[in-house]
Amino acid sequence: MQVGDLPLDPEFVEHYREQGIEELYPPQAAAVEAGVADGESVVAAVPTASGKTFVAQLAMLTAEGTALFIVPLRALATEKYETFADLPGVSVGIATGDFDTPDEELGEHDVVVATSEKVDSAIRNGASWVENVGCAVIDEIHLLDSVDRGPTLEVTIAKLQRLTAGLQVVGLSATVANADAVADWLDAELVTSTWRPVDLRAGVYADGAIAFEDGDDRPLPTEGDAPTVALVRDAIAEGGQCLVFVNSRQGTQELARDLTDAGVVPEPPGGDAAADLRETATTGTGTDLADRAEDGVAFHHAGLRSDHRTAVEAAFRDRALSVIVATPTLAAGVNVPARRVVVRDTVRYTDDGVQPLPVLEVHQMFGRAGRPGLDPYGEAVLVGDEDAAADLRERYVGADPEAVTSKLAREEALRTHVLATVASGFARSREDLLDVLDSTFYAHQGPDADLSDAVDDALAYLDDNGMVDDGASLAATDLGELVSRVYVDPLTGADVLAAIERATTMDRVTSLTVLELVCDTPDMRGSYVRNSEAGRLTKFAMDHADELAKPVREFDGDFQTWLASLKTARMLDDWVRGTDAADLAERYGVGPGDVRRTAERAEWLLNATASLAERVDEDGAVTERIRATRAKLGSRQP
Numbered sequence: 001m002q003v004g005d006l007p008l009d010p011e012f013v014e015h016y017r018e019q020g021i022e023e024l025y026p027p028q029a030a031a032v033e034a035g036v037a038d039g040e041s042v043v044a045a046v047p048t049a050s051g052k053t054f055v056a057q058l059a060m061l062t063a064e065g066t067a068l069f070i071v072p073l074r075a076l077a078t079e080k081y082e083t084f085a086d087l088p089g090v091s092v093g094i095a096t097g098d099f100d101t102p103d104e105e106l107g108e109h110d111v112v113v114a115t116s117e118k119v120d121s122a123i124r125n126g127a128s129w130v131e132n133v134g135c136a137v138i139d140e141i142h143l144l145d146s147v148d149r150g151p152t153l154e155v156t157i158a159k160l161q162r163l164t165a166g167l168q169v170v171g172l173s174a175t176v177a178n179a180d181a182v183a184d185w186l187d188a189e190l191v192t193s194t195w196r197p198v199d200l201r202a203g204v205y206a207d208g209a210i211a212f213e214d215g216d217d218r219p220l221p222t223e224g225d226a227p228t229v230a231l232v233r234d235a236i237a238e239g240g241q242c243l244v245f246v247n248s249r250q251g252t253q254e255l256a257r258d259l260t261d262a263g264v265v266p267e268p269p270g271g272d273a274a275a276d277l278r279e280t281a282t283t284g285t286g287t288d289l290a291d292r293a294e295d296g297v298a299f300h301h302a303g304l305r306s307d308h309r310t311a312v313e314a315a316f317r318d319r320a321l322s323v324i325v326a327t328p329t330l331a332a333g334v335n336v337p338a339r340r341v342v343v344r345d346t347v348r349y350t351d352d353g354v355q356p357l358p359v360l361e362v363h364q365m366f367g368r369a370g371r372p373g374l375d376p377y378g379e380a381v382l383v384g385d386e387d388a389a390a391d392l393r394e395r396y397v398g399a400d401p402e403a404v405t406s407k408l409a410r411e412e413a414l415r416t417h418v419l420a421t422v423a424s425g426f427a428r429s430r431e432d433l434l435d436v437l438d439s440t441f442y443a444h445q446g447p448d449a450d451l452s453d454a455v456d457d458a459l460a461y462l463d464d465n466g467m468v469d470d471g472a473s474l475a476a477t478d479l480g481e482l483v484s485r486v487y488v489d490p491l492t493g494a495d496v497l498a499a500i501e502r503a504t505t506m507d508r509v510t511s512l513t514v515l516e517l518v519c520d521t522p523d524m525r526g527s528y529v530r531n532s533e534a535g536r537l538t539k540f541a542m543d544h545a546d547e548l549a550k551p552v553r554e555f556d557g558d559f560q561t562w563l564a565s566l567k568t569a570r571m572l573d574d575w576v577r578g579t580d581a582a583d584l585a586e587r588y589g590v591g592p593g594d595v596r597r598t599a600e601r602a603e604w605l606l607n608a609t610a611s612l613a614e615r616v617d618e619d620g621a622v623t624e625r626i627r628a629t630r631a632k633l634g635s636r637q638p
Contacts, residue, residue, distance in 0.1 A: 001029040007037050011088045012061055025051040027193040028058075034189035036170060037062045041188035043141070043171040045179035047196040048367030049337060052172045053083065056137045059170045060111055061087070065134025067111045068160075070119060070153075072143050075309070075334060080139070081113045095122070107132060116153045121487050123159050124424050131163050140332070141171035141182060142360065144441055145404040151413035154406060154441040157186075159426060161439070175363045178403040185444040198370030202380040202397045205231060206389035210381055213397050225262060227383050228255065228344045233264040236322050240339025240375060244325045245365050247345035247357075249591065252299035252325045253285070255344070256292045265296030265322045273298075273315035277308060283582040283592050293321060300326040303591020328357070331364040340379045341369040346392065360401035406442035409454060412522065416489050418458040422468055423476035423484035430455070430474060465494045479615065486608035492521040493612060499549040500613050503622045511576055511629040512547045514622070516569040518605040520550060525601075526564030527571065527588065537563045540570065571595070572602050576632040599633050606630035 001024045003016045024032065027046040036042045037058045044055050060067035069084070071077045074096045081094040093109035095118045103122065106112050107129030114122075122130050138157065144150045161167050169186045176182060183190035203212035205227055210218045222230040228244060235242040246252055259265075278290035289308060292298055298312045298321050313336050315321045330336065343365050347354050362382075370378020384392045407413060418433065427433035437443060437451055462468040467480030467490055476484065483493035499517045503509055518524060529537065541552045541563075550562070571588045581592045606626055613623040 001032060006032065006058065007062055008058075009061075015086075015088050021054070024054075025197065026195045027051060027191060028054055030191045030193060031055045032058065034191050039063070039135075039166075039168050041167075041169045041186050042191060043173075043179055043183035043186060043188045044191045045173050045176050046191065046193045047200075048174045048364075049198065049370065049372055050193065050196045052139075052174070053080075056139070056170060056172060057084070057087070059135050059137055059168060060084075061090075063135030063168060065132045065164075066107065066109065066129060068119065068133045068136045069111060069113045069139065070116050070136060070156075071113065071139045072115065072146075072149055072153075073332060074115065075306070076139065076332075077113050077115060078310075079335060084111050084113065095119075103127065104129060116149060116156050117487070119160070120152050120156045120420070123156065123163070124420050124484050124487065126424070130160070133160065133164050133167065135168040135170065136160055137170045137172065139172050142173040142176040142401075142404050144182070144406060145360070145402070147407050147410070150406065151408040151410070151417060154408060155417045155421075157441075158436065158439045159421075159424075162426065162436070174367050175360045175401045176404055177360075177401045181445065182404065182441070185441050196370070197372040198375055198378050200366065200369055200378045200380060202366055202382075204382045204384050204389045204392045204397065206384045207386045210379075211389070211393070213393075226258070228342055229259060229262050229264060231340065231342045231381055231383070232259055232323055233262070235338075235340035235342075235379075236265055238339070241316065241319065241321075241371070242323045242340045242342060243330070243336065243338040243365075243368055244323065244342045244344060245328055245331065246325060247327065247348050249301040249303050249327060251345070252301050252327060253288060256297050256299040256323075256325045257288075259297045259323060259325070260292050260295040263295075268294065268296035269320050269322060271315070271318070271320035273311065273320040277311060280305075280307065282580065283585045285585065285591055296322040298324050300324050300330050301591070302327065302329055302597075303593050305592045305596065309593070328361055328365065331361070331368060337368055337371040337375075337378075339369070339371065339375045339377075340381065341365055342381050342383060344383045346382065346396065356395065358402055359396055359399050362396045363401050406440065406445055408437075408440055408442040409449075409451065411454070411457070412489060412491070414451070414454055415458045415461060415491065418455060419462055419467055419476065419480055419490050420484045422474055423481045428473050428475070430459070430470075433459075433474065462490060465490065467493070482611060482615075486611050488605070488608050489522045492523045492605075492608075495521050496609050496612050497616065500609070500616055500622055503549045504617050504620060506546070506549070508546050509622055509625050510547050510573075511625065511632070512544065512569060512573045513549055514606065514609070514626045514629050515572045515576075515602065516547075516566060517549050518602055518609055519569040519572070520562060520565040521605065523601075523605055524565065524568065525598075526561060527567045527590065527594075527598075529560065529564050529567055530589070533567065534560070534563060537566055537570075541566055568598060572599060572633070575599060575636060576629060599636065603630055603633040606633065 003021055004013055028051045031042055031044050034042050077096050085092045091109045092111045093106045095103055095114040144154055180190055201212045203210045208221050232242045274290050274293035277293055281287045281290050300312050316324050316336050346357050366380035369380045382392045421427050421436050426436050459470050463470045469475050483490055545552045581595050584595055610626045613626055617623045
């Protein structure tokens with residue numbers, strides 16, 4: 001199928017031809033035949049690099065009304081925004097933050113790129129532009145399986161379908177085992193394929209050789225190198241680039257140092273990557289990154305500043321870097337293909353102990369192997385030893401990814417979405433509420449599953465805390481509507497209100513007071529507290545008890561979790577008082593990216609908290625302190 005055969009305006013056909021796109025890839029042609037350019041809903045479960053973004057563009061450029069492209073991560077939103085903004089004559093908007101505003105100006109754009117949380121927020125805040133959406137593309141739709149993002153994604157899709165009659169939904173994924181179930185839920189045509197523009201071979205390295213799944217064994221003696229170093233050195237010697245996945249931030253930096261010490265890149269590509277990183281480095285982590293980049297190697301993890309992560313990705317795409325050592329987050333959709341992908345670590349350390357990585361996550365890493373137009377093939381190699389090789393091969397190489405399953409029935413998810421559904425007018429009775437939930441992926445997966453008891457528990461909690469009135473008709477109270485609009489967990493809303501009421505009786509209210517108030521909520525992730533820090537933090541709490549809304553000496557909750565919240569609050573308090581990122585990184589054992597990300601989240605929560613505070617302390621000292629602290633957070637840049 002030729003691009004000129006598509007039902008596109010001539011300017012778009014010419015745009016694609018200028019990019020060298022004349023003929024569609026087989027999966028793209030299959031999507032067209034399934035009706036993606038004719039308003040039909042489609043789920044495309046096709047490999048990475050086989051043209052999913054082009055399929056999305058076909059749907060969006062032929063849609064009636066606003067086209068919505070939903071992504072899981074801000075970094076992906078920025079990348080897709082830049083891609084779509086290159087389309088001739090297409091106005092593109094982006095929305096990833098400010099969860100308490102409808103952003104009505106987004107309705108002026110042809111395409112809107114947004115996170116699922118932002119779309120959910122727009123629906124809660126009654127944004128009129130949402131009702132004009134004619135096509136919704138869901139990138140990485142397998143994240144319906146995510147504990148954190150999955151419930152919001154499926155409820156948002158269900159509500160979009162109710163708001164906009166005849167909505168075209170296009171789901172995209174490279175790794176979803178039960179794509180047929182997802183397609184059936186969306187009443188969509190299913191397009192599946194194993195075709196990719198660059199052949200992919202997966203295998204396991206052990207005992208001096210790579211054993212590929214096709215039966216080919218490639219000897220690769222280590223010659224004194226560690227196995228991972230040998231695999232990277234070999235890929236570079238063959239003229240390729242290499243991505244290496246490890247399971248910790250510290251591991252990325254240590255391995256990157258080992259690779260540069262071993263001189264795996266004999267002739268570093270050079271360019272401005274290292275100089276640009278060094279110019280903006282303000283911490284030891286940033287300087288270390290610049291040092292590695294001088295030798296053609298970089299590391300990538302969530303502790304880096306966002307601009308440094310973006311710079312590393314761009315330099316790798318431009319071949320100014322030969323190797324990136326990363327945590328698995330890099331595999332989540334960002335466009336950084338390489339000749340060889342090495343997966344060194346296949347376990348993760350969690351609160352429940354050491355857990356093997358899901359097959360889906362490892363296959364996401366595999367999918368980064370092979371650069372179209374640059375590589376004759378792509379290789380994905382797991383690192384094992386003689387004892388583990390067979391198990392790795394069975395678990396990951398020849399296995400299908402896990403089936404996607406809904407996480408909506410979890411208490412915290414259901415509590416939040418029950419309130420939002422009632423507050424935004426989708427349900428005026430318990431029966432209405434159950435009817436909305438019956439249109440979710442959870443209900444589709446288990447037609448006999450009964451959410452009624454869980455919904456009753458959620459309604460009872462919301463009723464007890466003054467957020468819904470479960471009387472003759474079901475309605476959100478003013479408080480419930482406010483909690484839903486400012487986009488916080490109802491439990492956060494209840495905790496914050498109780499803490500504010502305590503704070504109004506305190507003699508001393510400081511920035512630490514209000515930061516601890518928001519950090520000790522379900523919506524804020526606390527910092528990890530090392531054993532060596534626990535004693536110092538406890539002493540700090542006792543010394544500053546008059547500034548804390550939670551009575552330390554009467555504490556009856558999870559003290560260790562609260563210490564993590566206090567550590568986060570103390571770090572943010574130092575930040576608003578002017579401590580620079582380098583000192584914070586050393587003092588609290590965090591990365592500069594953690595500081596900015598935590599500060600952004602606290603700023604959002606303080607904004608929500610200020611709105612809640614006005615209910616019990618309008619223009620009082622506590623409310624003013626919340627506003628002032630939020631303003632200071634917003635003015636700081638790492």
